[in-house]
Amino acid sequence: MIPIYGLRPLTQDERRNLFAFFQSISQKPEESHTVTTGGLALAGLVILLAITGVAGRHRLKPVRQRLVERARLEGGRSA
Numbered sequence: 001m002i003p004i005y006g007l008r009p010l011t012q013d014e015r016r017n018l019f020a021f022f023q024s025i026s027q028k029p030e031e032s033h034t035v036t037t038g039g040l041a042l043a044g045l046v047i048l049l050a051i052t053g054v055a056g057r058h059r060l061k062p063v064r065q066r067l068v069e070r071a072r073l074e075g076g077r078s079a
Contacts, residue, residue, distance in 0.1 A: 010018070
């Protein structure tokens with residue numbers, strides 16, 4: 001700021017404005033959204049896992065039945 005204000009000092013009004021600005025930003029702590037974001041991500045993961053579990057719970061049952069039937073027909077011999 002020296003190249004800009006080196007030859008012209010701040011006016012009284014500019015000083016008051018800067019002082020008010022610095023005071024206002026020093027009083028408010030910066031909000032952290034980490035906990036909120038983490039909670040939403042965890043909730044999304046749980047929802048996706050639940051959807052996957054519901055959608056795929058009967059997926060392997062027909063495959064297992066075919067394997068069991070084939071094993072019975074072959075008399076338990078391995079391929």
